[in-house]
Amino acid sequence: MSIKNIRLEVMQFLEQKIDSFMDEFLIPIDKIWQPSDFLPQPDSDTFLQEIAELREIAKDLPYDFWVTLVGDTITEEALPTYESWLMEVEGVNQQERNGWSKWVRHWTGEENRHGDLLNKYLYLSGRVNMREVEVTTQHLISDGFDIGTGQDPYKNFVYTSFQELATYISHNRVAQIAKQYGEKKLSKICKIIAGDEMRHHHAYSEFVNQIFKVDPSEMLLAFNYMMKQKIVMPAQFLRESGDKISSAFLNFSDSAQRIGVYTANDYVEIMQKLIDKWQIDKLANLTDEAEKARDYLMKLPARMAKVSERLIIPAEATLFKWVEPATIA
Secondary structure: OOHHHHHHHHHHHHHOOHHHHHHHHOOOOOOOOOHHHHOOOOOOOOHHHHHHHHHHHHOOOOHHHHHHHHHHHHHHHOHHHHHHHHOOOOOOOOOOOOHHHHHHHHHHHHHHHHHHHHHHHHHHHOOEOHHHHHHHHHHHHHHOOOOOOOOOHHHHHHHHHHHHHHHHHHHHHHHHHHHHOOOHHHHHHHHHHHHHHHHHHHHHHHHHHHHHHHOHHHHHHHHHHHHHHOOOOOOOOOOOOOOOOOOHHHHHHHHHHHOOOOOHHHHHHHHHHHHHHOOHHHOOOOOHHHHHHHHHHHHHHHHHHHHHHOOOOOOOOOOOOOEOHHHOO
């Protein structure tokens, strides 16, 4: 049997558990929070007062913070790209609306709330150029992305396990910084979004865990492949109006590193957490190729840590069209 057919068979086996996965890791629509729960209500007598207070506090947040928040928002708003990608994964059948396509749609519905909420906050804050943000978002969706997984479900689940944990870290750190500056509303917003990301991380990492039980060697090889080629962020093709795909993502990443929202060290720690979570050191009955992959993986975090120590982040912030000059601090 070919590798592709084996993967399909494993996906069909796991699909039998999809309802229990959804019960455990997703929240019913009528019970989950919605963006309007965390924003000033237009029909409230205090609506204008609340917006004025929000805008006043927003003035104190530093430039790199706004760049990072905008980049995070744009990443969240590119959900149409991520859903269309996942619908093409082997074993996910949108036409027949099987269990996996049901999962992808419901996961997308939960994730979609994040961009809606952050976008509305940015709009109310008065600290960013919303049209430039919207142009960048449209570019990112139009340009699409390539995360190096193809249609392989094993590689895709490694990617989502990693990426969901990375977004948890980013949103959680933004929440902490916002709280330090007295912006409790934004802190609460990012904290609740981070909670969703961690829940989704647990889901995708459990999918991988289940695959390790039935196809350990191939799952390990897929994990090794993704770690060797490195995880690229969903917004890697980020660009502003009038630009071709350029260094915008790297400049955004520099802002996130300078302010401590997401760093090279975080990347290494996520890698180590996945190695520990899936108990790579305890896997048995591996092929020779998989054994070599394990040896490589077990040493990789230490190697990456040494590389991250040598990284030099520019001290000066890059000026983005997204962020109004008045916020530079």
